[in-house]
Amino acid sequence: MNELHHALKMSPDYQALPAKVSQLVLKQVEKTFKSYQKAKEQYKKSPDKFTGEPKLPRYKDKEKGRNVLTYNYQAISKKALKQGLIKLSGTNLEFKTNLKEVLEVRIIPKLGAYCLEIVYEQPSSSSQEGERYAFIDLGLNNLAAVTSNIPEFQPTLVCGKALKSCNQKYNKTLAKLKSELPSLQKTSKRIQGLTLKRNCKVDYYLHTASKYIIDKLLAHQINLLVIGHNQGWKQNLNIGDRNNQSFINIPHSRFIEQLTYKANLVGIEVKTTNESYTSKCSFLDLESIQKQKSYLGKRIKRGLFRSSSGYFYGADIKYLGKIIYT
Incomplete structure (x- = not known):
């Protein structure tokens, strides 16, 4: 240096x-x-942990x-x-x-x-006492499903359709503007303006949603927030081309960051947990979360799950139940 x-x-x-x-x-x-040198060394030892080989940082354009x-x-x-x-x-x-x-x-x-x-620095609040937990499952149509081990806590679904609609409109307009570009040109001021406007809308929505959730947790004196999250889930996603595009365009990691720092400011601890196989394993049947030859429960239709005992409940809340169970 x-x-x-x-x-x-x-x-x-x-x-x-x-x-x-x-x-x-x-x-x-x-x-x-x-960081590049460290990533390069780790890539040589465990390339499967990366989506591709780390690249040497490039020069910025001089102008x-x-x-x-x-x-x-x-x-x-x-x-x-x-x-x-x-x-x-x-x-x-x-x-x-x-x-x-x-x-x-x-x-x-x-x-x-x-x-x-x-x-700037802001002192965080002291954490609440007792085993008062909340759990969040992230998704597409429902940006977040929130529940708790507190009986008086009413499970909440935060709508994600506004983000989905925003992304669909952005992708459609972006494709039109790109088709009008000269062959060697990659972007334009209109494309940059469109992307900036879309990013601001998404960021505002995520800030509003995360504040709403944290305020609700604070009102119920929650002291631990558990968020279901899988590393690299978007790279291996296969829910159809249209849904893949909508899901990938929603910055869930950014949403988790906002939830985390806002929760920490009010004294709520945050943990993330792996939610693999939660979509198929039945919470009410206490089915262990792993790949099974045959599953006890069954998804009847989108958003609705049935246990082996015949009980029906929302799929998103079912995922949260499995996260709690783990």
């Missing part, structure tokens, strides 16, 4: 930024290459290339912060804020626009 710093510190690009910011750019480059720019607390004006403003060193950029302390500010390029991320 020191060698890289001394080799580049006199370059015009390095000097165009405040010294602290330029050093952070070099640290990002160093971190990227170290169009954009990268994340990070300003740490040393490159943020303390005087301006006391006046309710975030002012970045070496720029005319100012943003109103009610924060008294800021750890860092990130300027992130996103499809023809820039997003500002402000990082």
Whole structure:
């Protein structure tokens, strides 16, 4: 890192930024290459854990290339912060804020626009006592099915059809715009604007849904949230081309991240669990979660499951029952 710093510190690009910011750019480059080297070593030992061979980080385009720019607390004006403003060193950029302390500010390029991320510390609440658990199963038409081991907790389904509709409209418009591009052109300002608008809509919906869920858990004094999730589930998905596309376009990992940090802020612990075979094993029959020669229960139709004893119940709630059972 020191060698890289001394080799580049006199370059015009390095000097165009405040010294602290330029050093952070070099640290990002160093971190990227170290991550690549580590992934390369792991790939040689266990290639089955990867979807493909790790690739060497590439150069950004000299004119169009954009990268994340990070300003740490040393490159943020303390005087301006006391006046309710975030002012970045070496720029005319100012943003109103009610924060008294800021750890860092990130300027992130996103499809023809820039997003500002402000990082600050917020103390988390102490966790609740007792065995009060909640469980979430993620899906497509139902973005999330939520239940609990608390009797007074009413199972809740969070609709995912709005996201599905948004993605379908986006895919249709995107295909039309791509068909109008010249043969060697891959994107356009209209495509970038369309994608940015779609991403903002999805992110807003996920934030709203995750806040709704966490508020409900907090109202019932839940202290542990368990989320069903399978590593690499989207790469191996086979539910038909149309459903595959809709499911893959919904960023469930982002949703899990939002649920996790919002839960931690209010003192709720979060765990993820593997939910393989939960779609076929019968919860009411206490059937073990593994591949069976023949299964005790049966899915009658979409969203409806029947146990061997003849009881009918929702498929999403059945998945949650199996997660609880494990």
